[in-house]
Amino acid sequence: MTWQDAVIDGLHRGGIDLVAYLPDSVLGPLIEQIDESDITTVRVAREEAAVGLLAGAWLGGQRGALLCQSSGLANCFNALGSLSVPGGLPFIGLVSRRGDLGDHNRAQVPAGYAMPRLLNEVGVRNRLLDGAGDLSETIDLAAETAFSVNDPYVILLDRTLTGGKP
Amino acid sequence: MTADQYACTRAVLDAEPEAAVVANLGVASWVLAETDDRDRNYYMRGAMGCTTPVGLGLALSIDDPVTVLDGDGSLLMSLGCLSTVGSCAPSNLTIVVWVNRSFATTGGQPTAGVDFAAAAEACGVAGTAVERLDEFRASLDEAAARDGPSLIACSVETVDTEGPDTYDYAHEYREHRFRTALEP
Numbered sequence: 001m002t003w004q005d006a007v008i009d010g011l012h013r014g015g016i017d018l019v020a021y022l023p024d025s026v027l028g029p030l031i032e033q034i035d036e037s038d039i040t041t042v043r044v045a046r047e048e049a050a051v052g053l054l055a056g057a058w059l060g061g062q063r064g065a066l067l068c069q070s071s072g073l074a075n076c077f078n079a080l081g082s083l084s085v086p087g088g089l090p091f092i093g094l095v096s097r098r099g100d101l102g103d104h105n106r107a108q109v110p111a112g113y114a115m116p117r118l119l120n121e122v123g124v125r126n127r128l129l130d131g132a133g134d135l136s137e138t139i140d141l142a143a144e145t146a147f148s149v150n151d152p153y154v155i156l157l158d159r160t161l162t163g164g165k166p
Numbered sequence: 167m168t169a170d171q172y173a174c175t176r177a178v179l180d181a182e183p184e185a186a187v188v189a190n191l192g193v194a195s196w197v198l199a200e201t202d203d204r205d206r207n208y209y210m211r212g213a214m215g216c217t218t219p220v221g222l223g224l225a226l227s228i229d230d231p232v233t234v235l236d237g238d239g240s241l242l243m244s245l246g247c248l249s250t251v252g253s254c255a256p257s258n259l260t261i262v263v264w265v266n267r268s269f270a271t272t273g274g275q276p277t278a279g280v281d282f283a284a285a286a287e288a289c290g291v292a293g294t295a296v297e298r299l300d301e302f303r304a305s306l307d308e309a310a311a312r313d314g315p316s317l318i319a320c321s322v323e324t325v326d327t328e329g330p331d332t333y334d335y336a337h338e339y340r341e342h343r344f345r346t347a348l349e350p
Binding site: 040 | 186188208210211212213214215216217218219220221222223224225226227228244246247249250253254337338340341342344345348349350
């Protein structure tokens with residue numbers, strides 16, 4: 001099973017109805033696969049809008065997931081801190097994480113490398129996956145806890161898992 | 167000419183009594199809560215710029231009509247979200263923008279004057295600009311009948327209110343009350 005197949009399996013196991021995304025090269029092929037599944041996809045213009053959109057989906061009884069790059073998740077902090085967390089509006093994040101092993105772009109390093117700490121500081125639980133473990137199972141469990149305790153949960157996918165840009 | 171935001175807010179509730187209403191933080195929420203603190207109101211308490219996206223996500227998730235009460239300052243922060251509204255094109259979504267040309271919640275500092283109806287049209291969303299209550303009522307009826315999303319930019323006088331205490335309950339209670347009210 002490819003990592004993309006594992007994500008789709010995990011989204012189904014976690015009962016995800018709707019995916020809001022802004023693509024990067026790592027996530028592009030995965031998003032194409034999700035588009036072909038029965039999960040609704042919405043392409044946003046800015047990642048923070050996806051956080052709002054998924055909050056609205058939860059208010060309407062649906063479970064949502066955010067797919068974006070770590071740079072895009074850095075765009076989301078006001079929405080995380082003043083909507084998702086205090087409002088009890090859960091979603092799961094599947095974020096391609098830049099800024100660590102093999103990254104060539106200095107602009108990706110400060111927020112990408114620090115993303116686990118940044119999320120911890122605003123109270124968003126998260127887990128960095130570097131290739132070890134069962135990705136589908138992890139997504140399922142992230143959904144189970146996020147939608148039970150009404151908090152977002154972010155899974156960061158490192159280049160050692162995704163292989164980086166195809 | 168400008169319309170009265172209280173009268174227009176009442177008109178929103180009269181036009182579609184079953185609509186789920188998502189109101190921007192500050193004045194839009196305060197006026198809505200003062201007008202009628204109904205279970206189908208969701209008051210934003212933060213996340214400026216996310217009000218219309220929340221309404222879009224909701225409209226994609228339920229069959230009932232959804233009305234967003236956004237502010238011009240908030241929508242300017244995330245004007246690109248109209249492109250997502252246009253591409254998703256939910257027919258149950260109406261976005262009302264209270265255009266008072268100011269950041270009314272923070273003391274009335276001026277915003278940039280933008281033709282929101284034209285911006286909506288450019289994004290594939292039917293846009294209308296109104297400045298009187300009767301025009302506003304007519305545009306609400308047209309929006310409800312339209313097979314696609316609508317944006318109504320309504321010029322209003324800046325409301326002078328400190329905000330009510332009527333919805334001063336816990337953030338998570340808002341979520342619970344609203345979500346429960348929408349359950350089929």
